[in-house]
Structures are given as structure tokens and as C-alpha cells.
Amino acid sequence: MPATPHETNDRRTVLDHLRARLARLEAPPARPALPPLSLAPAIDRALPWRGLCRGALHEVVADDEGAGVAFACLIAARAGPSVGWIATRPDPFPAGLRAWGIDPAGLLVVRAPPEDLLWAAEECFRSKALNAVLVFASTLSLAASRRLHLAAEESGCTGLILQRDVGGRPPSAARSRWRVSSLPGSPGPTYLMPAPRWRLDLLRARGGDPATWIVQWNETRHTLFVEEGGDG
Amino acid sequence: MAEARRFLALFLPRLATDRLARRDPTLHDRPCATWQTTGSARHLAAVNAAAERAGLSPGLPFADALAALPSLVALPAAPAADAAALRALATWASGFTPLAAPAPPDALLLDITGCAHLFGGEPGLLEAAAGRLRRAGFTVRAAMADTAAGALALARGSAEDRIVPPGSQAEAVCRLPLAALRLAPEAADLCARLGLETVGDLETLARGPAARRLGPSTLATLDEAMGRSLRPITPLSPTPPARAVFDCPDPLLTAEAIAIALSRLLASLCRDLAERGLGARRLSLACYRSDATVQRLGIGTAEASRDAHHLARLLFPKIERIDPGFGIERLVLAADSVEPLGAYQRSLPGPGGEAAARREALARLIDRLRNRLGQEAVFRLDPFPAHWPEGSLRAADPASPPRSGPWPEQPRPLRLLPCPQPLPARSPLPDGPPETIGQEPVTRAEGPERILPAWWLPPAGQAWRDYWRVETASGRRLWVFATGEGSTRAWFLHGRFG
Known part of the structure; x- marks a missing residue:
């Protein structure tokens, strides 16, 4: 029978023993680690998870009601085929979502009144039915974000909270916070629409540093092209 | 061999007045009656126990009743409300057995085959059902027997609750007064003239040569009460699976x-x-x-x-x-x-x-x-063949097999306004793209993509739409359309691109 820590007089041994025990207690249940979501090589390198981590909450703030949603959609599409869209007045247009990689057949739309919005979000995060969920929330408290993050962590669902860019946001348990601002497209004839072009600000990332990129979306190859920013 | 069936009948002789007293408990101890109009005269329809003790009975002219008992609380009879109350009681009784039915106008019938052991035997079940009704304010007489009609006759004809053991129903029914059968008025008159008092008297007569004078319906009622012919009860709701x-x-x-x-x-x-x-x-x-x-x-x-x-x-x-x-x-x-x-x-x-x-x-x-959110709040969007973009979607049950759609191949926004929004846009050319939206110059515009209204719709107010994809100086990418011509040309915002 091994000696219990109480029988030894060595403080260090006792502490090591307790630390090991704590680590065992605190360790999440063994689960195959989910591969991170790749955005673009230059962005992935700057993120602490070498990509965007799944099974977590991420925040996307934007002034433009199109660009922020598009960025969230392209993340969701990379998480898997089943995507949830929760809003008080949901307005997705499947014909256009396909350009961002989302299959309309796998899109679950939920219309929830403001008071039930976060409840519905938690239900969707917790269920193992959806790979990613877009939540159009006006406010999110620290407690609520923690709860949502835990639900997402448990099921492996990637939660995306979309908010208007008002600045001075309260702290949140989300793993990352992004700001998406639309930019005029690259020069070209005025009678043709350019490819979508944004300024992506990584405002906050747990275990990483803020960064900024200028990116362009390639609609035919469904890839983000980094024009400048980051370390690339 | 099929299990012998057993039935419980709950007779509610004062259903009408009990129903009123449940709404107004002060009526319990006061003489109370309901009245109905027959021809031009008003007669009492039902009386409660206090009124009966004072000498009133159903059928008495209303004026006589009031003269005899000025303190009588009299209310108009409401047969529909009584029937509804009986139905509600039958629903409640289906807690004892799924086969519970109202027996209008004043009784409940329960098929209790195989249920009694749950209540510690038939006395326990009878006490549970009748006792609860009594505590709820109803006058009840209960009877258990082998057939529904037999139990009903026993409940209506007996002075107190009774359980007739299997096989001895005919004997018990024979001793009941004839009124327990609730014969049609003409048949009842005839029986009275023949001097018949109990069901047994009628039974003796029915076997003899006078049977034809009683008519087939009287004999059928008798056969049912004696347990010779069976009529199944019709439960309120089908037995759940x-x-x-x-x-x-x-x-x-x-x-x-x-x-x-x-x-x-x-x-x-x-x-x-x-x-x-x-x-x-x-x-x-x-x-x-x-x-x-x-x-x-x-x-x-x-x-x-x-x-x-x-x-x-x-x-x-x-x-x-x-x-x-x-x-x-x-x-x-x-x-x-x-x-x-x-x-x-x-x-x-x-x-x-x-x-x-x-x-x-x-x-x-x-x-x-x-x-929590309602049936309509959770859906999938399926394509629908329609001309206008806002009509090209259908909310579908997410559990149904997906319809891989003919979504349009042209570029489409990822968010669509459910209702196009008027846009303060100006365009220098009569059929060109907008030059400014509000104060913001438009830097790029691709189009137009003309979408025509459905030909089968009336032409009034249905002009075509010229859709443009535009980018403003700040980089917003919008889906806008112009409709109308010349001075009536108006711009609308319909969707947002990424």
C-alpha cells in the first residue's frame, strides 16, 4: 500500500500529491479533441488554437448587418452541415447563404422572443444536433455568456453571438471576440460587383493577442484571402 | 372465455339543483327548485332535498309551489347546462376506468371490468366513486351489476347503494319498482292500469300472452335490465393505446x-x-x-x-x-x-x-x-417556385425530408427583408442604377436583373422590379430594386450581402 501524503513529512511531496489530485479532478472528461476551424493560414497562425476552437462561444460584432453575419456564416459552414439561426426576427435567405457554404437543408431557424432568446440558444448549444449556432442577441451578460460557453463546450457545438458594434462591451466568457467592418472592394469596373472585402479585428482571444487583417472572400473557392495584417 | 363484465351506475337524482348549489353553496340548505315552461304554464322541473321536505315535487305548478313555500329559490331549468355538467362528470369518472360514459339525463355508467382490484375490491371502488361525488356536493345512488342497463335500473330503483353479486342481477332487478326502468309514458300508464308494481310483475306478464300489448320497446328495456340482452356503453373518449x-x-x-x-x-x-x-x-x-x-x-x-x-x-x-x-x-x-x-x-x-x-x-x-416557443417558431426554409424573392421561401417542418431545391443560380443576398423597405435613392438615368443612397454615394452597381410579376396575377399595381447589387462608398453591399417608370420610379432595399 503506498504511503498517503499525510504520513510523509515532506511538504513538497504533499503539495505535489495534492496538485496531481486537483489536476485529475479538474481535467475535463477525456474526449477526443475537436480539430480547430481553419479560417485562413495567416489568421490560424495568430490564434492560440491554430484556428478557431470548436465547442466554444465566439462573439462577432459588426456595424454592417451583412458583413458580420457573413463572417459568422462562413465559420458556421466550416463547423459542419447542421447550423442553427436564432433571432427575434430571423431573416436568412437560403439562396444567398449557399455562397458562404451553408446548406439550406441543414439550417434550423428558430424565432424566439427577446426574453426566450438565450434560453433557446442554450437548448441549441446543449443538444448535439447542431454543429454551429448563430445567435442574434442584443445583450449578453458575463453570467449568461459563461453558461452558454459551458453548454457549447459540453456538446462540441460552435456558438456564434452576433451583436451590434456599440463599443465598451462587458466582459464575457466567449473564447474570442471579432469585429467585422466592410470595406470597399478592390478597384475594378463600376458595373461589376467586387468580391466582399472586410477589415477583421480580433479584439480579444483567450490566450492570444489582438490582431487585425484585411481580407477578401473568394466566392468560387470559398476561401478567405488575407491581403495584409497579422504576421503574413 | 371472456371475463364476465361488471358495471357501475352512478345515479344523480338531484343533478340540476346540485349543480346550482355547487356554484352557490348558500343554496344547499335553502329550498331550491328549477322551473320550466310547458305550454303556457310553468312547472317545477327539479327540487332539492330541502324543497322536497317542504312538500314540493317536480311537476308542481310554479305558482302553487311559491304559494306553499314563499322562501323558495326558483331558477329556470337549463337542460343544456345539466347535460354539460354530466359530461364533465363522465370525463372525471374516466379516471376510474377509460370506459366511462354519461347516461343522460341524470346518471353515469362505468365499465369497471378488471378495475375493482385497484381499489381493494368492488366496495372500495363504489365507495371511492360515490364518496368523492358526495364530497363534491352531489346526491348519488350507486349500484354495481353485470350489465349497464341492470346497474342503471338498480341505481335508480334502490333507496341506497348496492352491489349485486355476479349472476344474481335478474333476481335483484325483479324486486325493483317499475319506475326504475324509466319506461315511455304510454307504457308506464298501461302498466299502472294493469296493476303492475314491480319489475317482477312486468316480467311475469311479459312471458304470458299479454306481452304484445306492451310493445317492443318496453320488452327491449326489460331484457336489457334483466341482463338478457347487452347494449355496450359508448365511452366519452376512445381508450388510449x-x-x-x-x-x-x-x-x-x-x-x-x-x-x-x-x-x-x-x-x-x-x-x-x-x-x-x-x-x-x-x-x-x-x-x-x-x-x-x-x-x-x-x-x-x-x-x-x-x-x-x-x-x-x-x-x-x-x-x-x-x-x-x-x-x-x-x-x-x-x-x-x-x-x-x-x-x-x-x-x-x-x-x-x-x-x-x-x-x-x-x-x-x-x-x-x-x-416553449410554439409550433411555428421552429422551421427550415425550403424553396418555393414564386417570382418575387420574398415568396420563394416556405417554412417547412425541420423533421421532414429536405427538399433539395431549385434555388436561383444568380447571386442572392444572405439576409432578405421580409418586406422591401423604401430607400431614399436617386438615379440620374431613367433605367440606370442608383447614384446615391441617402447621403452616401454608390460606387459599384451590377444589374439590372429584371424580375417580372407572376403572369396569373392581376396587372394592377404589379410592376416589374429591376434588381441591382450595389456597393456604397463605405463598403456596404446591398440588394436594391427599382419599380415603376419615369416619375413614379421608386427604390427599395430588399437584402444585404456579406
Whole structure:
């Protein structure tokens, strides 16, 4: 029978023993680690998870009601085929979502009144039915974000909270916070629409540093092209 | 051999006045009666016990009754309300057996075959049913016998509750006064003239040569009461495919207590469903209160389920809506609609098992969301052949097989305004793109893509739309359209690109 820590007089041994025990207690249940979501090589390198981590909450703030949603959609599409869209007045247009990689057949739309919005979000995060969920929330408290993050962590669902860019946001348990601002497209004839072009600000990332990129979306190859920013 | 059937009849001789006294308890001790108009005269229709003690009886002219008893509380008779009350009582009685039916105008019939042992035998069941009705304020006489008509005659013809042992019904019915059979008035008159007093007298006569004078309906009534011919009762609601019953030792008053009882019921119902290879699509919970009323709630599921945990998550949030009143004595959980549900392996490895688990998880998620947000709040968007973009979507049940659509191949926005919004845009050319939107210059514009109204719609007010994809100086990418010509040309915002 091994000696219990109480029988030894060595403080260090006792502490090591307790630390090991704590680590065992605190360790999440063994689960195959989910591969991170790749955005673009230059962005992935700057993120602490070498990509965007799944099974977590991420925040996307934007002034433009199109660009922020598009960025969230392209993340969701990379998480898997089943995507949830929760809003008080949901307005997705499947014909256009396909350009961002989302299959309309796998899109679950939920219309929830403001008071039930976060409840519905938690239900969707917790269920193992959806790979990613877009939540159009006006406010999110620290407690609520923690709860949502835990639900997402448990099921492996990637939660995306979309908010208007008002600045001075309260702290949140989300793993990352992004700001998406639309930019005029690259020069070209005025009678043709350019490819979508944004300024992506990584405002906050747990275990990483803020960064900024200028990116362009390639609609035919469904890839983000980094024009400048980051370390690339 | 089929099990011998047993029936319980509950006769409510004062249903009309009891119903009034339940609404207004002060009527209990005061003489009270209802009246109805026959021709031009008003007569008493029903009287309560106090009024009867004072010498009043149904059929007495209203004016005479008031003269004899000026303190009489008289209300107009309401046969429809009485019938509704009887139906409500039959619903309550279906807590004892699913085969419960009203026997208008004033009795309930329960097929209690195989139910009595749940109440410690037939005396226990009779006491439970009649006792609860009495405590709820009804005058009741109960009788148990082998046929429905026999039990009914015994209840109507006896002075007190009685249980007639199997096989001796004919003998007991013979001793009843003839009035217990409720014969048609002409037949009753004839019997009176013939000097018949008991059912036994009628029985003797019916075997003899005078039988034809009584008419076929009288003989049929007699045969039913004697147990020679059977008439099945028509229960209020069809027997559910599966049900579980919980009798509360003490009346339940709190939501917590109801929740505990409900989880037991769910476990037992789901076990039953599993044994029979079924899953529930609709569940209803009936709470039988001590005042002889019923509270109900129900849920539906997107896919057949017999997972007690899942069903509990759907039912529990609704418990708060139950008003337990003075206590709930009995809970009945019924699967009203079931579907075959095979045994599935929960953690089957491989893509097939994972897809099945995901499908199941989705069905449960939909159930939970719909249970709270409403049926219409959870949907998938399927394509629909329509000209206008706002009509090209249909909300579809997310559990239904997806329709891989003919979505348009042209570039489309990812968000669509459900209703196009007027836009302060200006365009220098009569059919060109907008030059500015509000104060903001438009830097790029691609189009137009002309969308015509459906040809089968009336032409009035339905001009074509010229859609443009535009980018403003700040980089916003919008889907806008112009409609009308010349001075009536107006711009609308219809969608947003990424």
C-alpha cells in the first residue's frame, strides 16, 4: 500500500500529491479533441488554437448587418452541415447563404422572443444536433455568456453571438471576440460587383493577442484571402 | 372465455339543483327548485332535498309551489347546462376506468371490468366513486351489476347503494319498482292500469300472452335490465393505446408533488411502450381533482419517443399551469397517439449510428423549442417556385425530408427583408442604377436583373422590379430594386450581402 501524503513529512511531496489530485479532478472528461476551424493560414497562425476552437462561444460584432453575419456564416459552414439561426426576427435567405457554404437543408431557424432568446440558444448549444449556432442577441451578460460557453463546450457545438458594434462591451466568457467592418472592394469596373472585402479585428482571444487583417472572400473557392495584417 | 363484465351506475337524482348549489353553496340548505315552461304554464322541473321536505315535487305548478313555500329559490331549468355538467362528470369518472360514459339525463355508467382490484375490491371502488361525488356536493345512488342497463335500473330503483353479486342481477332487478326502468309514458300508464308494481310483475306478464300489448320497446328495456340482452356503453373518449395511472395516497397540492408523481407515471408508461415496440407522438396528462373536476395538459413530439427523460423535459414546464384546487387525487398519463418505434442502439459506432443519434437529438431539440416557443417558431426554409424573392421561401417542418431545391443560380443576398423597405435613392438615368443612397454615394452597381410579376396575377399595381447589387462608398453591399417608370420610379432595399 503506498504511503498517503499525510504520513510523509515532506511538504513538497504533499503539495505535489495534492496538485496531481486537483489536476485529475479538474481535467475535463477525456474526449477526443475537436480539430480547430481553419479560417485562413495567416489568421490560424495568430490564434492560440491554430484556428478557431470548436465547442466554444465566439462573439462577432459588426456595424454592417451583412458583413458580420457573413463572417459568422462562413465559420458556421466550416463547423459542419447542421447550423442553427436564432433571432427575434430571423431573416436568412437560403439562396444567398449557399455562397458562404451553408446548406439550406441543414439550417434550423428558430424565432424566439427577446426574453426566450438565450434560453433557446442554450437548448441549441446543449443538444448535439447542431454543429454551429448563430445567435442574434442584443445583450449578453458575463453570467449568461459563461453558461452558454459551458453548454457549447459540453456538446462540441460552435456558438456564434452576433451583436451590434456599440463599443465598451462587458466582459464575457466567449473564447474570442471579432469585429467585422466592410470595406470597399478592390478597384475594378463600376458595373461589376467586387468580391466582399472586410477589415477583421480580433479584439480579444483567450490566450492570444489582438490582431487585425484585411481580407477578401473568394466566392468560387470559398476561401478567405488575407491581403495584409497579422504576421503574413 | 371472456371475463364476465361488471358495471357501475352512478345515479344523480338531484343533478340540476346540485349543480346550482355547487356554484352557490348558500343554496344547499335553502329550498331550491328549477322551473320550466310547458305550454303556457310553468312547472317545477327539479327540487332539492330541502324543497322536497317542504312538500314540493317536480311537476308542481310554479305558482302553487311559491304559494306553499314563499322562501323558495326558483331558477329556470337549463337542460343544456345539466347535460354539460354530466359530461364533465363522465370525463372525471374516466379516471376510474377509460370506459366511462354519461347516461343522460341524470346518471353515469362505468365499465369497471378488471378495475375493482385497484381499489381493494368492488366496495372500495363504489365507495371511492360515490364518496368523492358526495364530497363534491352531489346526491348519488350507486349500484354495481353485470350489465349497464341492470346497474342503471338498480341505481335508480334502490333507496341506497348496492352491489349485486355476479349472476344474481335478474333476481335483484325483479324486486325493483317499475319506475326504475324509466319506461315511455304510454307504457308506464298501461302498466299502472294493469296493476303492475314491480319489475317482477312486468316480467311475469311479459312471458304470458299479454306481452304484445306492451310493445317492443318496453320488452327491449326489460331484457336489457334483466341482463338478457347487452347494449355496450359508448365511452366519452376512445381508450388510449397506452396509459398509466397514479393514485395519490394524499391529495397532491404542489407542483413538486405533481412532478414526482409524473416521473413515476412516465417511467411506467415508457416501460409499457418499450415492451410493445411503440413510441408516443402525443401525450396527455389528466389530473382528477377532489372536487370531481379534471385538469388536462398535453404535449406532442416531432418523432415518436418513449424516452422518459425527454418526455419529462417537455411535460414538466407545463405543470405550473395545473390548478390543483383542493388537491389532486388521481393522475392519468395517456399516450393518445403512438407509432411503431424499433429498438435502436444508442451508441452504435460508425457513421450510420452517429447520423441516427444526431437525427434523434435534432427531433428532441425541435420538441423542446416548440414546446416553449410554439409550433411555428421552429422551421427550415425550403424553396418555393414564386417570382418575387420574398415568396420563394416556405417554412417547412425541420423533421421532414429536405427538399433539395431549385434555388436561383444568380447571386442572392444572405439576409432578405421580409418586406422591401423604401430607400431614399436617386438615379440620374431613367433605367440606370442608383447614384446615391441617402447621403452616401454608390460606387459599384451590377444589374439590372429584371424580375417580372407572376403572369396569373392581376396587372394592377404589379410592376416589374429591376434588381441591382450595389456597393456604397463605405463598403456596404446591398440588394436594391427599382419599380415603376419615369416619375413614379421608386427604390427599395430588399437584402444585404456579406
